[in-house]
Amino acid sequence: MELEEKRPRITLTQPLPVDQTASVPLVSDGRRPRWTSRLAFTWPLIYGAHIIVLITLGITIIILATVRGGAKKHKSVFWEVAPEFISAAIAIITTMIVQFIFIPKFWKNRAHEMIARGMFDPTVTHSTVYGRRIVLEIGCSEGMASACFAREILAHQGNIAQARTSASLPIFIGHDRWSKWTRIPNNPTCYLETLTRIGVPRDLIRTSRVDETNSETRATLPFADNSISLVVSYLGLEEVSKWNNRRERRMLFRELARVVAVGGAMIVLENSGSGTYEGAKEELKSKSWFEGPMMSYRRLLIHELGWEEEWVQVRKQWGTQYLVARKGMNV
Secondary structure: OOOOOOOOOOOOOOOOOOOOOOOOOOOOOOOOOOHHHHOOEEOHHHHHHHHHHHHHHHHHHHHHHHOOOHHHHOHHHHHHHHHHHHHHHHHHHHHHHHHHHHHHHHHHHHHHHHHHOOOOOOOOOOOOOOOOOEEEEEOOOOOHHHHHHHHHHHHHHHHOOOOOOHHHOOEEEEEEOOOOOOEEOOOHHHHHHHHHHOOOOHHHEEEEEOOOOOHHHHOOOOOOOOOEEEEEEEOHHHHHOOOOOHHHHHHHHHHHHHHEEEEEEEEEEOOOOOOOOOOOOHHHOOOOOOOOOHHHHHHHHHHHOOOOHHHEEEEEEOOEEEEEEEOOOOO
């Protein structure tokens, strides 16, 4: 029987992890984004193949259309190549629309929703462990989700006439493997520049790197218990854990729940569920094939980690499920 032991508690005196960008100068001037930040390439292993196919077939179509006799003479070959070319073009265009329009809009809406509904109050310090409010993004890459929350927090403070000083803003931390297999470019400097461009002071931006020594270290967050005001994960569990390893995802999700401060919140969007393990409670098991992956994390919070059911919700926008949860006093 697979036993999943509870994660060891980290002492409250543990300092923040070493900042990976502490000695890294900004490549840009902080106002104009580098072209690589704008063209960050998601899943290059998959979409790189589409681009190669698009270019190759495009050249082939041009040759067939311009050589002697043109497309009429080579009609059968032309129509064998054209569908693949169109498919590759559609895949790339769809990816760009999703990445540059829908995903930023989705997280902009989530940031506004969390603050407007009071799920996350940027003016309240939920924990004195580090003496500051902290927004942590798991699997952050260039920090798109963090940037959406930072903009909303800055706008909120503007609405209440609160000065944008370092003392009035939370610390933003990006935690990632910084793997080139999942994003190009993907390094701590990209996260640093993304938040600097929108007005977050440099001293409030930090990054930490996943320890990939083994399964245990990958699924352990270097933060104290009840120390993070807001945890954000956009496919972060899948990014940080080993590919298709449900046990690591469950361990890492428990870590997210551990570090969230009392009164703090988490918002999670994942493509894969937590799954169950042998000997798990009946309440943790899936009730339907069609319930979506986020329900498994909801059950984990309520039935295993003891979070209050009324504060753990699975919501949906544009057909996309996401989990919003707030940590109560009894956890």
